[in-house]
Amino acid sequence: MRDIVDPKDLEGVTEGAAGAKARIERAALGLFCARGVDAVTTREMAATSGVSEGALYRHYPSKESLAEAMFFAIHTRLAREVAAAAQTAQGIEAKARAIVAAYAKIADEDWTLFSYHLLTTHRFLPYADKSARVHDLNIVAIVEDMIAAAAAAREIPEGDAALKAASALGVVLQAALHKIYGRVTGDLTDHQDALARAVIAVLKS
CATH class of the missing domain: 1.10.10.60 (Homeodomain-like)
Known part of the structure; x- marks a missing residue:
């Protein structure tokens, strides 16, 4: 730390x-x-x-208003970067690599802030108001829609998009959590290719 x-x-x-x-x-x-x-x-x-x-x-x-403001500052940036990656990259593998690259870049630029987002997601996101801010910046929904579209185009096997999204995002987020714990070393960009390959394997399962 x-x-x-x-x-x-x-x-x-x-x-x-x-x-x-x-x-x-x-x-x-x-x-x-x-x-x-x-x-x-x-x-x-x-x-x-x-x-x-x-x-x-x-x-x-209040302390809570400060904590929430900082959470949504990084969450907003992550959501925008993920949305841009999903929209601009062509093909599910390229999209997966672009999203992993976005996460790794943001994490490495400000590891303390990224760690804070990861450690407090459960505190703020599930219970946030259903305003346009939260609805339009739903990273999970963006990834689910990307997966569903890829399945419809027969790029990947059909399956539960919600489960695949959870598993694919978990590849990156669990690795980041283990970096917080000191079990994974180096920047996330050092592991970017391995993480992307693991995400693609999940999507193709």
């Missing part, structure tokens, strides 16, 4: 965040990844970021 505060990580997590807001987000991100959202207090976040609790509340009304 990276240090709670990394001097080079002073860019904010949410769009346009700078200065004190960026420091608050980065401090919170490191603390949340290290100990979990529930275990961290606003006092700790303020102290780690070098601002007062009052300043923190001027940017975010």
Whole structure:
């Protein structure tokens, strides 16, 4: 696990965040990844970021609102990249490789933020409101639709698209989880080809 505060990580997590807001987000991100959202207090976040609790509340009304904003910042980017990969690549194998490449690139660019997304998906996504934001950025639905279309075109065998989507995404996400645990080493891009081959094998099963 990276240090709670990394001097080079002073860019904010949410769009346009700078200065004190960026420091608050980065401090919170490191603390949340290290100990979990529930275990961290606003006092700790303020102290780690070098601002007062009052300043923190001027940017975010609550710890939960900050945690949710950071989750959807990375989730939105992932969803857009996955959607673009699924739309622009031709053929199911190329689409699979493009999606794996998108995940690996985003993970390696900001591993702490990617880890946070992975570790808190169960906290935010299943219980999020059914607004256009969540509906239009449904990574699982994008992959399911891609799989169903490939099956209809006879590129892959017919099967349960939801199950195949879960299994294919699990190849990448479980590998990332094991990287968090220290059982997988190196950047995800180092393993990109192997991950893509495993995803393609799942889709063709």
